[in-house]
Amino acid sequence: MLALVADRSSDIRLSHREVPDPEPRHDEVLVEQRATSLNRGELRRLATREEGTIPGWDVAGVVARAAESGGPREGARVVGLVNEGAWAERVAVPVDAVAELPDDVSFSDASTLPVAGITAYRTLACGGFLIGRRVLITGASGGVGRLAIQLAHRAGALVIAVAGSEQRAEGLRELGADEVTIGFEADGPELDLILESVGGDSLATALRRVAEGGTVVTFGNSSGEEVRLDASEFYGRAPGARVYAFMVFNEIRREASGSSDLRALAEMVAAGELKTEVSLEAGWREPAEAVKALLDRKVAGKAVLTFE
Ligand SMILES: NC(=O)c1ccc[n+]([C@@H]2O[C@H](COP(=O)([O-])OP(=O)(O)OC[C@H]3O[C@@H](n4cnc5c(N)ncnc54)[C@H](OP(=O)(O)O)[C@@H]3O)[C@@H](O)[C@H]2O)c1
CATH class of the missing domain: 3.40.50.720 (NAD(P)-binding Rossmann-like Domain)
Known part of the structure; x- marks a missing residue:
């Protein structure tokens, strides 16, 4: 599959590379990516990330293979969160960090919810x-x-x-x-x-x-x-x-709340109670403009990369 990998020789510290498909564990679904959003934190970490590894936290796509342990079935539209690896055509996502999407929530909107949405939700809960x-x-x-x-x-x-x-x-x-x-x-x-x-x-x-x-x-x-x-x-x-x-990954691990937080946020979007504020959308094969705009504080809300 094709992935965006850390590459310090590129001006955005990212380049495309063919890599092996992920091999999901028994408690992970394999998701075909349709959209991911960019987060300031993961862009900043590119400066120190190991070369050739796949960054990316936000997942929104379709389940290509269900997990042996249960969770969303094959073909389900889902949103999910991973520690790394989301900037690729396929991602293995733990079933406790994934939720099915209501039909009327787009992949682009959904991709803003894992890191940014859960962080907003859980920091307020503090x-x-x-x-x-x-x-x-x-x-x-x-x-x-x-x-x-x-x-x-x-x-x-x-x-x-x-x-x-x-x-x-x-x-x-x-x-x-x-x-x-x-x-x-x-x-x-x-x-x-x-x-x-x-x-x-x-x-x-x-x-x-x-x-x-x-x-x-x-x-x-x-x-x-x-x-x-x-x-x-x-x-x-x-x-x-x-x-x-506050660290979002520690927070959802401690509360075991990844799936339930994502479900709650997606339902608010579906009900028109939460706007995702996607102000820049680009194809994932051309990420440079979106990456630079986010780092230069030119994005009013979220920048999303779509997988065509
Ligand atoms: N700990 C966690 O788990 C966690 C989770 C999510 C995000 N974060 C962190 O929280 C921050 C916000 O995340 P985000 O996704 O909302 O980022 P973002 O979309 O880039 O927004 C950051 C905002 O900070 C403001 N800002 C003020 N001074 C800045 C400066 N010197 N450089 C850049 N921005 C500056 C900018 O607003 P103005 O242009 O209006 O000043 C900008 O809109 C980031 O630092 C991110 O790494 C941490």
Whole structure:
């Protein structure tokens, strides 16, 4: 089969190569890929990934071979999540990280749900009961951010979205943000839950704005910057506040929630309650433009590669 493999000699650190088909274990389905979405984290990791290995986390396609242990039957339309290997024509996916898709959810839409959707869903869950709570989302114009705004609004929170510019902020109110700010200021009302993915000064600001007993979920470092923190200012001002380190793969393993989270998200999309915000779609044989656009912060939401 054909796959995109890590290749540091290419300007996007990826090239196509013929590789052996995956050999699914008894508890894995073999999926023929129809769409995958790009995530900032997997693109950044290309810098250190072993040459010739297949990256890719998000799976949306058709089951070519069912698992011996059960799960979706052959021919089922599914969405799934893998640790690596999704940027290929066929992928072996554990049955506990796959869900059948409602008929009216496209593969392109479905491919945004595994990493970005589950991250939005589960980071919000770290805040517990959200009705009336002040929830701030950094990196709100991106893939996770646009899904998190909608899910937080739907959960009854007062949602504050932080974007980098007026242009990047476009459309965020329509998704459910009650307030949109350009940049994250240290002065302002205290916040019950902060979904923080920019790192550096943004994470330091989050620690200055979190309320007593509130939660900062740190799950990204898009800026690549280090954080400077006055620890006594933090614990003295906001006793009981906590910082939660979030990793999507660990989270779904611990909660055994991969399939159920994907099912819940896909049903919200089917019901018109969640927009996937795919703003760039390209064929997987020509991924360069989509990869560069995402890294250059030119994608408003998700970039998807389709397998024609
Ligand atoms: N821990 C986990 O399990 C997990 C899961 C999913 C994602 N993540 C991480 O969470 C972050 C968000 O993911 P995503 O898929 O939503 O990424 P994305 O689509 O690229 O969005 C990131 C957003 O961050 C903002 N940003 C601010 N400063 C930035 C900078 N210096 N460089 C790049 N972006 C900057 C950008 O918004 P403006 O242009 O408006 O400033 C951009 O829209 C990424 O760092 C990703 O690696 C982690």
